[in-house]
Amino acid sequence: MAFALFIIGPFLIVGWVSAYKTERSMQEELGRTMLQLAKQNHATIAKSMSAVNDKTITFLGNHLFNRTEFNTFWSNVETLGQMKRADEILERWSSDGTQYSLYMINKEDKRTLVDLSGKESGFKYIEDDASKMPAWSERALQKRGAGVFRLIASPAGVTSISFVRSVLNAQNYNDVLGFLVVSNLEVYLTRDLLNIQLPERSGIFLFNDVNELLMQAGSDELPEDSLSALANPEGSSYHFAGEGGERWLYALSYEPEYHTRLVYRVPLQSVSGGSKEFQWVIMALSAVYLVLVLLFVLYLLRIVVRPLHRLVAITKIYEPGVPLDAAHGRELLRSDEFGILYGAFLKMTRRLDRSFEENYLMKIEQKETELATLHSQITPHLLYNTLDSIYWYAVGKGNRDVGGMVKDLSRLLRIGLSKGKTMIPIGEEIEHASAYCRLQMKRYPDKFEVLYDIDEEAKKYATPKVILQPLIENAIFHAVSGMDGEGEIRIRIRCTDAEIEMAVEDNGFLPVDIGRLERITRGELADKGYGIRNVHQRVQLHFGEAFGLSYAPREGGGVIAKINLPRREYKNTH
Numbered sequence: 262m263a264f265a266l267f268i269i270g271p272f273l274i275v276g277w278v279s280a281y282k283t284e285r286s287m288q289e290e291l292g293r294t295m296l297q298l299a300k301q302n303h304a305t306i307a308k309s310m311s312a313v314n315d316k317t318i319t320f321l322g323n324h325l326f327n328r329t330e331f332n333t334f335w336s337n338v339e340t341l342g343q344m345k346r347a348d349e350i351l352e353r354w355s356s357d358g359t360q361y362s363l364y365m366i367n368k369e370d371k372r373t374l375v376d377l378s379g380k381e382s383g384f385k386y387i388e389d390d391a392s393k394m395p396a397w398s399e400r401a402l403q404k405r406g407a408g409v410f411r412l413i414a415s416p417a418g419v420t421s422i423s424f425v426r427s428v429l430n431a432q433n434y435n436d437v438l439g440f441l442v443v444s445n446l447e448v449y450l451t452r453d454l455l456n457i458q459l460p461e462r463s464g465i466f467l468f469n470d471v472n473e474l475l476m477q478a479g480s481d482e483l484p485e486d487s488l489s490a491l492a493n494p495e496g497s498s499y500h501f502a503g504e505g506g507e508r509w510l511y512a513l514s515y516e517p518e519y520h521t522r523l524v525y526r527v528p529l530q531s532v533s534g535g536s537k538e539f540q541w542v543i544m545a546l547s548a549v550y551l552v553l554v555l556l557f558v559l560y561l562l563r564i565v566v567r568p569l570h571r572l573v574a575i576t577k578i579y580e581p582g583v584p585l586d587a588a589h590g591r592e593l594l595r596s597d598e599f600g601i602l603y604g605a606f607l608k609m610t611r612r613l614d615r616s617f618e619e620n621y622l623m624k625i626e627q628k629e630t631e632l633a634t635l636h637s638q639i640t641p642h643l644l645y646n647t648l649d650s651i652y653w654y655a656v657g658k659g660n661r662d663v664g665g666m667v668k669d670l671s672r673l674l675r676i677g678l679s680k681g682k683t684m685i686p687i688g689e690e691i692e693h694a695s696a697y698c699r700l701q702m703k704r705y706p707d708k709f710e711v712l713y714d715i716d717e718e719a720k721k722y723a724t725p726k727v728i729l730q731p732l733i734e735n736a737i738f739h740a741v742s743g744m745d746g747e748g749e750i751r752i753r754i755r756c757t758d759a760e761i762e763m764a765v766e767d768n769g770f771l772p773v774d775i776g777r778l779e780r781i782t783r784g785e786l787a788d789k790g791y792g793i794r795n796v797h798q799r800v801q802l803h804f805g806e807a808f809g810l811s812y813a814p815r816e817g818g819g820v821i822a823k824i825n826l827p828r829r830e831y832k833n834t835h
Contacts, residue, residue, distance in 0.1 A: 268551075268554075272547070272551060273544075273547075273548070273551075277544070288501065288510075288529065291510060291529075292499035292500075292501070292510060292512065293499070295499060295510055295512040295525055295527060296497060296498070296499045296512040296513075296514065298457060298512070298525070299497075299512040299513070299514040299523055299524075299525045300497060300514045302453070302454070302456070302457050302465075302514075302523060303514040303516055303521075303523040304516075305453045305456070306450060306453045306454065306467065306516075306521075306523065307516045307518065307519070307521070309449060309450055309453050310410065310424075310450075310518075310519055310521070311518070313359075313408075313424050313443055313446065313449065314408050314424070314426075316354075316443075317408065317424065317426050317441055317443060320354055320361070320441065321426075321428065321441065324350055325428060325438075326431055330431070331430065331431065331432075331438065334347075335347065335363065335365055335384075335438075335439075336365060336368070336369065336371075336438070337369075337371065338365075338371065338373070338384060338386075339371050339372065339373055344373060344384060347363070347383065347384035348383040348384055351363060351382065351383050351384060352383070355382065357449065358445060358448040358449065359443050359444065359445045359446060359448070359449060360381070360382040360443070360444040360445050361382065361383075361441070361442075361443055362380075362382045362383060362384075362385065362441075362442040362443075362444065363383075363384050363385070363428075363439060363440075363441055363442075364385050364386075364387045364395075364398075364439050364440040364441075364442065365384070365385070365386055365387070365428075365438065365439035366386075366387055366388075366389050366437065366438060366439050367386040367387065367388060367389060368389050371386060373386070380416070381415045381416055381417060382444065387439070387440075395413075397411045397413050397423070397425055398425070398427075398440055400425075400470075400471065401425040401426065401427045401440055402427055402437060404426075404427065405427070405429070405434065406426070406427055406429045406434070407426070408424050408425065408426040408519075409424070409425050409426075409469070409470065409519070410422060410423070410424055410425075410446070410469045410470075410475060410519060410521065411423050411424075411425055411469065411473065412469075412473050412474075412475060413425075413442065413444060415444070421444045421445045421446070421447060422444075422445075422446040422447045422450065422475050422476065423442050423443060423444040423445075423446060424442070424443040424446060425440055425441070425442050426440065426441045426442075427439075427440055428440060428441055447476060450467075450476060451476070454467065454476055454478050455478055459479065459525065459527060460527060460528065460531035461528075461531055462479070462528050462531065463479050463525065463526060463527045463528065463531070464477060464478065464479030464482070464483060464524075464525075464526040465477060465478040465479055465523070465524070465525055465526075466483055466523070466524040466526070467521060467522070467523050467524075468521065468522045468523075468524070469519075469520070469521055470519070470520035470521070475521075479526070483524070483526060484504055496515050497513060497514045497515050498513055499511060499512040499513065501529065507528060507529075507530065508528075508529040508530070509526055509527065509528055509529060510525075510526075510527045510528075510529050511524060511525070511526055512524070512525040512527075513525075572602065572603060572606070575603075575606075576606070579610055581613050581614065581617045666699075666700055666703055669696035669697075669699050669700050670696075670700065682726070683725060683726065683799075683803075684723045684724065684725060684726065684803070684831065685723070685724065685726045685831070686720060686721060686722070686723065686724070686831040687719050687720050687721070687722050687723070687724050687754065687761065687831075688720035688721070689726075690724050690726060690727075690728065690729055691713075691715060691720065691729075691752075691754070693726070693727060693729070693730060694729040694730055694733055694752060695711075695713075697730050697733060697734075698711045698733060698750070701733075701734075701737050705737070705742050707745075707746050708741065708742055708743070708744060708745065708746060708748055709737070709741040709742070709744060709746075709747075709748025709749060709750060710748070710749055710750070711750045711751075711752065712749065712750070712751045712752070713751075713752050713753075714751065714752070714753040714754070714755075715752070715753075715754050716754055716755050716756050718756050719754045719755070719756045719761050721830055721831060722756075722761055722826070722828055722829060722830055722831060723829050723830065723831035723832075724761070724763075724826055725796075725799045725800060725803055728763075728796045728799065728800065728824060729752065729763065729765060729824075731792035731793055731795070731796055732765040732793065732796070732810075732822045732824075733750065733752070733765055734792065735792070735793065735822070736750050736765055736766075736767040736769070736820070736822075737750070739769065739771075740767040740768075740769025740771065740819060740820070741767050741768070741769055744768075744769075744770070747768075748767070748768065748769075749767065749768045750765065750766070750767050751764075751765075751766050751767075752764075752765055753765075753766070756828065759827065759828055760808075760825050760826060760827055760828060761825070761826040761827070761828055762823065762824075762825055763823070763824040763825075763826070764821055764822065764823050764824075765821075765822045766815050766819060766820065766821040766822070767815070767819045767820060768815065768817065768818055768819040769818065769819045769820065770818050770819075773814070773819075773820050775812050775813065775814055775820070778790070778793070778812040778820075779811070779812060781793060781794060782794060782797045782809075782810050782811070782812070783797075784798075793810060793822075796810050796824070797809045797810040800824060800826065804826060804827050804829075808824075808825050808826055808827060809824070809825070810822065810823070810824050811823050811825075
């Protein structure tokens, strides 16, 4: 029951959801593919439309306008000879199967010898009255010289796709002289519309900007409800619709230059094929497979559950440190997976027993280590007390110099050890450096002086302990110890926006190789400069590679050793 509830049920649900999602995904992919196909087909049609538009522009430039001057011949056609000449010009442009017609607005009330109302192409006059102009002229007037595609019926009642362009006066664009109409464009556009092979019962429909169906291809008609749904959108998209108990795919491509829309209507079953039937076959095979798996699981339960219960019983009676009786679980010592599992369980109990014994021994060793630690803490405390006694003895005997040196030595040791801490406040680091300087000034009397330039705010921030002393030691031994009172060491600590800058500079007169000092700091000369390399590595260990020790020459002679640290307030964890 658990297998059916938690394995078979979810498997069937997941399979059904996966099949549904796969079908939806496949439909969306079909929609995107069909939309891309419609866009490509529409682009081909748009190129043909642009070719018609360009040709009409060429016609106007060649025959109606000479630069910006209007050819008055077209507004003064009255005689049969003039009419024949005008028709011949238009006929020459109709050589590709289309028909060119020029409708001039009769503003000067010209009278021809023949009736032009029955002419299907060529030159015509139309009355200068908006109510008497053809219905298709209204949209052409709104376009102000741009072309539109329309369905226009000839006097004989034959409707064709036509391109209409209003002819504007080049001197006054508000003055419309007439209309140039190119008819029978279906012979020109049909090859573009039919160059795509679509499945059976599919339809292709081309609409203009006023929702007139210019052309269509295919056997099925577009339903009225679908026509109204496709009439308004400006933009390319696709969607699915159910019509007559069948699913249809609509792909709509919009072309903004002439505001035309190309619609593909394809029965979904014809493009998706038998994928749904294949999915049902897969589901049926999966159900059969699950039944076989269920039978196999029942078989496994018979050979697995009983030895599993036995292994659990042995696990319950085991206690760490108490050897397991070898008689328990003897029937589990076999070559299958349970035999391997039981063998691993026995090895685990042996390791656990050893760990139990080792843990007991480690606790004893830990107690001994704690006693040794307490003893090591007593030794520095005894040393501090002894140095303190020597200090007061020297002061009592009147030898304050010795007493001061002992006190400075005690401070050096106390801050240097710092109860095992690696980080101390900068204030304590300054005390440590000051004590060391006083001791060295006793050793080298009247050789140098030490100047301090300390930002008080910096004393509360943290620093690795004993990083100034090695720099001061180098400055004394290598620069100012032999300068006969002219030596000067300056200890400077400043706070910036995000960092602490420490500097130890001397006025030594001997030339210094700054590049060599930098290589020693980076560890490239491993046998030299242990102290400064140690300072640099400890700073980077605590704060990262962006910080550390660097050297620079001092103006006027000497060296400046710089340490940059981040501004981190010291937190006493002891």
